[in-house]
Amino acid sequence: MKAVALISGGLDSTLAAKIAQDLGLELLAFNMKSPFCLCDLRAGNGCIHGALSAAKRLGLKLVSVDVSNEILEIIRRPRFGYGSNMNPCIDCRILLFKKAKEYMRKEAASFIITGEVLGQRPMSQRIFTMRLIEREAGVEGFVVRPLCAKMLEPTIPEKSGWIDRERLLGISGRSRKPQIHLAKELGINDYPCPSGGCLLTDPGFSKRLKDLMHYTPDFSLNDINLLKLGRHFRISHNAKLIVGRNEGENEKIMNLAHEGDYIFLPQDVIGPTCMGRGDFNQDMLKLSCQIAARYCDLNGNITARIIYKRFPGEEEDVREVFVLGEKELYSYRI
Numbered sequence: 001m002k003a004v005a006l007i008s009g010g011l012d013s014t015l016a017a018k019i020a021q022d023l024g025l026e027l028l029a030f031n032m033k034s035p036f037c038l039c040d041l042r043a044g045n046g047c048i049h050g051a052l053s054a055a056k057r058l059g060l061k062l063v064s065v066d067v068s069n070e071i072l073e074i075i076r077r078p079r080f081g082y083g084s085n086m087n088p089c090i091d092c093r094i095l096l097f098k099k100a101k102e103y104m105r106k107e108a109a110s111f112i113i114t115g116e117v118l119g120q121r122p123m124s125q126r127i128f129t130m131r132l133i134e135r136e137a138g139v140e141g142f143v144v145r146p147l148c149a150k151m152l153e154p155t156i157p158e159k160s161g162w163i164d165r166e167r168l169l170g171i172s173g174r175s176r177k178p179q180i181h182l183a184k185e186l187g188i189n190d191y192p193c194p195s196g197g198c199l200l201t202d203p204g205f206s207k208r209l210k211d212l213m214h215y216t217p218d219f220s221l222n223d224i225n226l227l228k229l230g231r232h233f234r235i236s237h238n239a240k241l242i243v244g245r246n247e248g249e250n251e252k253i254m255n256l257a258h259e260g261d262y263i264f265l266p267q268d269v270i271g272p273t274c275m276g277r278g279d280f281n282q283d284m285l286k287l288s289c290q291i292a293a294r295y296c297d298l299n300g301n302i303t304a305r306i307i308y309k310r311f312p313g314e315e316e317d318v319r320e321v322f323v324l325g326e327k328e329l330y331s332y333r334i
């Protein structure tokens, strides 16, 4: 019997797939690549990286679909709302199950395996919402959750004898201990992205995202990628400044620059690369230079010379500015 196993790179999905494999199922590993996956930041290569190694360890070939644009649409208008931060988990899971269903049909698989644990996540892993998600995605009764199956009504694959319910588990709640214990038992001791994770559940990121959605409702994936980097300052309703926090971020900020963005760089001292996006007048350019100066290595000096230019043009200006005071600085910080 063939099933689609949703693999995130986290421990739970690896365990669930391993249990199903040990029960003799033929598994097809499937993953949805989101720009908000935290494994992206950790692994530097997208959540696909974590899922890929997890699948590889299980001896499975991973198929991943990029849903960046669909996720952005969901974030703009989630049908089922947000969780405690900007996480539209119910809509996001519906999308995942819909994609898994398409793949299941294409590969003539019979059902879906997930690593969900009843009660582990407040928004999407309660009985009512699990059922709602299945219904909305058109996979009702066809999702087997090996880690918590015994806490739930038997699914169609269990009732049909495609998978042995007796050998599935009854884990529930937020504690990770049972999974860690099980991992030891099954000999799984190296998993790439232990607790998974999503930027949309992070309060700091959510604050920046709300700001972006408020001032730039037609935001793009580039704007989202920029939100993951640096310190953000709201200069006016249609201008913001992003200040790199290290060399890696400075480089990434440059790579995300659009035509018309302003780039600010320190002259003669070590300091951050900053990007100004939006409409800047002379006062705002000066303010941006002052913010950039605050993060330069000034060796006790209170002024800095900051070069700025429009990307990708060659023409530059330089301003010598006083470092912005802390109180004023934080009044602009998002």
Ligand code: SF4
Residues within 6 Å of the ligand: 034, 036, 087, 088, 089, 090, 092, 093, 124, 197, 198, 199, 200, 201
């Ligand atoms: S935490 Fe993030 S990835 Fe997970 S369901 Fe919610 S929105 Fe989707």
